[in-house]
């Protein structure tokens with residue numbers, strides 16, 4: 207029979223159309239993230255929930271959604287979902303890996319170039335009517351080509367990012383919990399300690415998932431290790447970086463710049479961050495292309511439909527639940 211599905215925010219139409227063909231669905235069309243109390247009400251009596259990374263899917267929400275078989279997260283990251291709690295309750299959880307790998311990697315490069323070459327800052331200057339002609343000292347930035355780039359986290363996105371460094375004749379260093387032969391082969395990356403990476407890189411790009419072990423991976427001590435000319439890029443998860451410490455490092459010139467897409471307490475920015483000219487502050491848009499956001503929706507819906515048919519959802523994060531049922 208048709209499932210009853212709740213979708214916590216509007217996603218691209220092709221995905222909603224696909225869901226609607228096979229399921230009864232309700233979509234939050236307010237354009238806003240649901241208050242927890244509303245979320246708790248809305249998930250009641252559903253067979254499946256299509257959730258966003260901004261929805262905290264904890265034990266309380268799962269208990270409110272009693273009877274739900276799957277939470278399909280519209281994101282590759284799933285730190286917003288308590289997976290052990292889901293597994294305990296026999297609820298499956300899925301994410302949307304693969305389709306945002308290159309999209310996120312290209313955003314990291316966009317931020318890297320924009321920060322290094324002061325694209326946003328100088329654009330603002332022009333609009334403010336300050337441009338009075340070419341100047342030999344106007345908006346000097348950091349050369350990108352032939353420099354060293356350090357990649358923290360050698361997963362799918364880190365690899366896609368690193369592969370492009372070759373085109374700019376850059377040296378690639380990477381750190382992770384273990385060496386990754388595929389990364390070394392495809393990106394010509396050299397495995398080093400985090401400390402070495404921070405000391406030797408001109409650009410540091412973060413591509414780790416948020417885990418207890420990666421929370422505040424970069425803080426005051428790490429910024430001190432980095433070059434004063436270095437640029438930090440973060441398109442992963444905000445809490446991997448101690449944002450207050452980052453603001454201080456940018457204010458004092460401990461590092462030269464930062465290109466950010468994610469924040470420790472989204473949608474808040476750390477005090478002082480928005481006043482800094484040497485930081486670019488994008489609103490978590492690394493996967494935001496027409497192509498990718500549609501594909502993410504199709505994957506989330508495909509997971510729900512598979513679960514409905516009694517099949518293993520293709521990108522299930524806790525397949526042991528499926529095997530048990």
Ligand code: GLV
Pocket residue numbers: 259280281282283284306493
């Ligand atoms: C975006 O941040 C995602 O995890 O998909």
Ligand code: GLV
Pocket residue numbers: 340
């Ligand atoms: C810059 O515009 C140059 O011609 O050097």
